[in-house]
Amino acid sequence: MNRLTHLPTLRIRPESRRDIHYRGKAHPAAAGDTIATALYANGVRIFGRSLKYHRPRGLYSLDGECGNTTMAVDGVPNVRTETVPARAGMTVKAQNVVGSAERDLLGFMDALSFAMPAGFYYKTMHKPAPVWPLAINRIRKQAGLGAIAPDFEITGVFDELYPRADVCVVGGGPAGMCAALAAAEAGLRVILLEARPWMGGFFDYRAAAHPGGGLLHERARELADQVEKAPTIRVFTSAAMTGAYHDNLITAVQQGGDDDPFDSRYLQIRAGAMVAATGCIERPLLFENNEKPGVMQVGCAHRLARTWGLMPGEKIAFSVGHDLGLEAALDLAELGGRVVCVADIREDGQDPALAAALAERRIPYFKGWVATEAQGRPTLGRAVFSTITGTVQKEFSCDALVASAGFTPVTGPLNTAGAKLAYDNHTGFFLPTDLPPKTHAAGRIMGLQDPLSLETSGRLAGLRAAADCGKRVDDAVRDAEAALASQPGPERGCKLVTAPVKGKKTFICFDEDTTLKNVKQAMAQGFDVPELIKRFTAAGTGPGQGGIPGHNLPLFVAQTQASPDKHPRPTTVRAPLVPPLLAEYAGTNHDMSKRTPVHESQAAAGGKMERIAVWNRARVFSKSKGAKAEIENVRTNVGMLDASTLGKFRIFGPDAVKALQRVYAGDMTKIPSKRMKYAAMCNDDGCLLDDGVIVKQGDAGANDFYFTASTGRAGQTVEWIRYHAKYENWDFHLVNLTDAYGVINLAGPNARKVLEKVADADVSNDAFPFMGYREFTVNQTIPVRAMRLGFVGELSYEFHVPSSWMQALWDVLAEAGAEFGIQNFGLEAQNTLRMEKGHVIIGSESEQRTNLLDLGLGFLWDRNKPEAKTVGAVALRQAEHQKGRLKLVGFRMAEPADRAPKDGSPIVDDRIRGYVCTARYSHALDMPVGMALVEDELTPEGTRLSIFEDGCEGNLIHGEIVSMPFYDPDGKRMRM
Amino acid sequence: MSLTLTCPICGERNGYEFRYGGEDKGPRPDRARLTPEQWCDYVHMNDCVAGVQKEWWFHRDGCGAWFTTHRDTRTGLETDGPDNAART
Numbered sequence A: 001m002n003r004l005t006h007l008p009t010l011r012i013r014p015e016s017r018r019d020i021h022y023r024g025k026a027h028p029a030a031a032g033d034t035i036a037t038a039l040y041a042n043g044v045r046i047f048g049r050s051l052k053y054h055r056p057r058g059l060y061s062l063d064g065e066c067g068n069t070t071m072a073v074d075g076v077p078n079v080r081t082e083t084v085p086a087r088a089g090m091t092v093k094a095q096n097v098v099g100s101a102e103r104d105l106l107g108f109m110d111a112l113s114f115a116m117p118a119g120f121y122y123k124t125m126h127k128p129a130p131v132w133p134l135a136i137n138r139i140r141k142q143a144g145l146g147a148i149a150p151d152f153e154i155t156g157v158f159d160e161l162y163p164r165a166d167v168c169v170v171g172g173g174p175a176g177m178c179a180a181l182a183a184a185e186a187g188l189r190v191i192l193l194e195a196r197p198w199m200g201g202f203f204d205y206r207a208a209a210h211p212g213g214g215l216l217h218e219r220a221r222e223l224a225d226q227v228e229k230a231p232t233i234r235v236f237t238s239a240a241m242t243g244a245y246h247d248n249l250i251t252a253v254q255q256g257g258d259d260d261p262f263d264s265r266y267l268q269i270r271a272g273a274m275v276a277a278t279g280c281i282e283r284p285l286l287f288e289n290n291e292k293p294g295v296m297q298v299g300c301a302h303r304l305a306r307t308w309g310l311m312p313g314e315k316i317a318f319s320v321g322h323d324l325g326l327e328a329a330l331d332l333a334e335l336g337g338r339v340v341c342v343a344d345i346r347e348d349g350q351d352p353a354l355a356a357a358l359a360e361r362r363i364p365y366f367k368g369w370v371a372t373e374a375q376g377r378p379t380l381g382r383a384v385f386s387t388i389t390g391t392v393q394k395e396f397s398c399d400a401l402v403a404s405a406g407f408t409p410v411t412g413p414l415n416t417a418g419a420k421l422a423y424d425n426h427t428g429f430f431l432p433t434d435l436p437p438k439t440h441a442a443g444r445i446m447g448l449q450d451p452l453s454l455e456t457s458g459r460l461a462g463l464r465a466a467a468d469c470g471k472r473v474d475d476a477v478r479d480a481e482a483a484l485a486s487q488p489g490p491e492r493g494c495k496l497v498t499a500p501v502k503g504k505k506t507f508i509c510f511d512e513d514t515t516l517k518n519v520k521q522a523m524a525q526g527f528d529v530p531e532l533i534k535r536f537t538a539a540g541t542g543p544g545q546g547g548i549p550g551h552n553l554p555l556f557v558a559q560t561q562a563s564p565d566k567h568p569r570p571t572t573v574r575a576p577l578v579p580p581l582l583a584e585y586a587g588t589n590h591d592m593s594k595r596t597p598v599h600e601s602q603a604a605a606g607g608k609m610e611r612i613a614v615w616n617r618a619r620v621f622s623k624s625k626g627a628k629a630e631i632e633n634v635r636t637n638v639g640m641l642d643a644s645t646l647g648k649f650r651i652f653g654p655d656a657v658k659a660l661q662r663v664y665a666g667d668m669t670k671i672p673s674k675r676m677k678y679a680a681m682c683n684d685d686g687c688l689l690d691d692g693v694i695v696k697q698g699d700a701g702a703n704d705f706y707f708t709a710s711t712g713r714a715g716q717t718v719e720w721i722r723y724h725a726k727y728e729n730w731d732f733h734l735v736n737l738t739d740a741y742g743v744i745n746l747a748g749p750n751a752r753k754v755l756e757k758v759a760d761a762d763v764s765n766d767a768f769p770f771m772g773y774r775e776f777t778v779n780q781t782i783p784v785r786a787m788r789l790g791f792v793g794e795l796s797y798e799f800h801v802p803s804s805w806m807q808a809l810w811d812v813l814a815e816a817g818a819e820f821g822i823q824n825f826g827l828e829a830q831n832t833l834r835m836e837k838g839h840v841i842i843g844s845e846s847e848q849r850t851n852l853l854d855l856g857l858g859f860l861w862d863r864n865k866p867e868a869k870t871v872g873a874v875a876l877r878q879a880e881h882q883k884g885r886l887k888l889v890g891f892r893m894a895e896p897a898d899r900a901p902k903d904g905s906p907i908v909d910d911r912i913r914g915y916v917c918t919a920r921y922s923h924a925l926d927m928p929v930g931m932a933l934v935e936d937e938l939t940p941e942g943t944r945l946s947i948f949e950d951g952c953e954g955n956l957i958h959g960e961i962v963s964m965p966f967y968d969p970d971g972k973r974m975r976m
Numbered sequence B: 001m002s003l004t005l006t007c008p009i010c011g012e013r014n015g016y017e018f019r020y021g022g023e024d025k026g027p028r029p030d031r032a033r034l035t036p037e038q039w040c041d042y043v044h045m046n047d048c049v050a051g052v053q054k055e056w057w058f059h060r061d062g063c064g065a066w067f068t069t070h071r072d073t074r075t076g077l078e079t080d081g082p083d084n085a086a087r088t
């Protein structure tokens, strides 16, 4: 299609061409095109079919106020093609069609519409009951908007941003821009949200004169220029507000343009004050077939020509109720369009200059006339007009009918912010009467239309917002108030809703195919307020969120005098104001995880890395089943494990011991030098949160301790200790060293032989016994905190070293151990090794309600320190003799040939009596063993357990309680 | 959770940075003369006022401080004190 060129208002760059695909063909689009304008430029007039009746639908508003132009784009259904830019390579499909949008095989549904009155489905399909499942299946196939494949996965970059602003201005038209400038001049940080890709609002595409001189679009660019140059204003274009929440939290979704590194972006703005300057949309004119492709609103027709260089039709008819419509008719004629007639709903009150200009151009102009029917199939070919009373008729051949009854202020942002609206008889608008604190409105949303008034009201709102932010702007506010009072106020609005028609195919809501007749049926059945009629007829519940019927429905209901309340009352508006994608709420999936300092060498050594909470850890190294080779190597030789994920902390200061006494169950005043203390933390219910070891650092008298926490608990340890010290004013410092230190666990009967080769200290069994703590260097260089403990049940050392030394120590030990055949072992091996020893892992052998005593760890609780007010101590005392608690036990399989049950399998008799925590084949014992939490009656040794394994089909497997530890019960191997 | 909180160290910040620490119930009671019911009440029971309450917050994604603030539970807004005046 030939585009108009050389217009100063054009927003496309035809030289930057890209193709989008529709119906198997590449359609050229220009930079600046939306999907909808690109298709229109390629001659597409029917964009899809309607929900119920499969009526053809086309361009109507260009701002996405109805579902007419929602299409499937790259597999994503219900994309609002009027607001999404045409990007290279997009594949676009029409929705709700069988065949094509032009020749939809379900088009016959329209002829059946007489059989489907309002509430049809609710009333007919539910009896007899078996009908409904069948009916719903048919209805779902025929009706509804786009479909999504169940396995569809969205692609694209979904960004998110959480900016702060003093003032957030919603709407970048003349009022919004002036508000932003006024607030910025007052020294404030401003965020301006504009739903369209550029600022300018309804000045942007208009060539009419500005009363202050120049043309409106020139003024728009002048203001936009000032806004862009203002250093404290941040502008987000293509950003549609989705909602306002309390304390001025404003959310929006932004479409990415050609130069943006994202496809769309979720914005959540915390603002000191908000200015809503969202302007108006048009209030649809209701007549027969008022949604036939070819019928469009004034702004749609005008912007098609002025912004995208597309003449809306060959022969253009107008039926309007405001001067903006007359201006558009004249402007399209000026640009070379053929305007066949202009019907004006108003008898009088027009701008005389516009009426004179129409006469001068010999455009037939009818005052007090209105379109009553659009004809043609499938698109518009002819329109019927009549006087408002319907007495006289005329017909015009046309392929575009520009129709608009009046304006509707876009009050959604104010609604979601909590503003109250009331009907104003002068403008015919729902105007804000009661704004929440720090919320302001400006511009056309207040009923103003005069360019100077719009700018002044914007400035005033910006200044008032500045005052909310503590700026002293009283004088400027007074001046702006005075200026506004001297300028034209709100204009009287046209209140006509419907042409003189019966309303059978007169659509009040396009998205839900709701006709005027449906509304009348609802009222005849006693639904007398718009909120109820909306629910019964579904008008306004579609993707357009009431953009089409939101204003007309209450006006129409009030005019019928059927409502008990004679004042029109708006239906409720809720967030999100425009439909966002779930992907936009989900945002970028920043899957952040941590790597230990020896991650690379672990992976290079064949470690199968696995994500465990925030960490990546090596699960296994060997290929043998159940990590058998790794386990045997630790039991008989020597292995090395990266345990860097352990939580590591330092606490010091005069009151450090008091803090430890508070959170640890044991007596923390008795931590000997050069020895570790094993300790546990409980919550206030006595349930086990964490265990670890504590060592004393420095001189005997120094209040300086180093302690460990389990991997999963490390992130909360500082918070927990400070929480329980919060009332005390204790003097201590607590530092999280988890990432600053790495840990290597060297374990196995040959561990000492390896260590002896590199340690600069006597590490013999006498010099460095079990549970000992030593600080020494390795190879005269690497500073090591060494702990001798036995989680895996063998002679075992933990070396804590600064992260930067981790790899060096790892390599030194690997080299020293080479002659013994040292090998890596991973988590899987560790899990079996510790299980054979009956050592618990919190979260595996414990759950929310498992206390210290249930786990057989009562020895970690010192009951004689009441002055410490130890967390959990009171509850432990109370639970000591409580019946019915789940207790930790060890079990083996009753049939030695049985394999170990899956972790988590329930233990049952006539009810569930517990569950398996961990069970593995023990190579050391040559049979499967496990740990389980069971009711206390089942704890005696020898008790038979019936285990229900997922998928066992009723064939229970059986275990038998045995004492723990399973392996080396006397602990000789850890002490050798 | 669309609120802001004023950390005594970092100033007013987005509510997402904080963890709620419950109502301000005062220091831990002495264990002596304490019935199990009294203890349970201290640990688990809350006043749940519709109005201004003093409460604990932890600046988790910030300085790591525990602090108390007054907040009107009906609006989510911090107040200057136990009386109902919203902070301006």
Ligand SMILES: [Zn+2]
Residues within 6 Å of the ligand: B007, B008, B009, B010, B011, B059, B062, B063, B064, B065
């Ligand atoms: Zn802080």
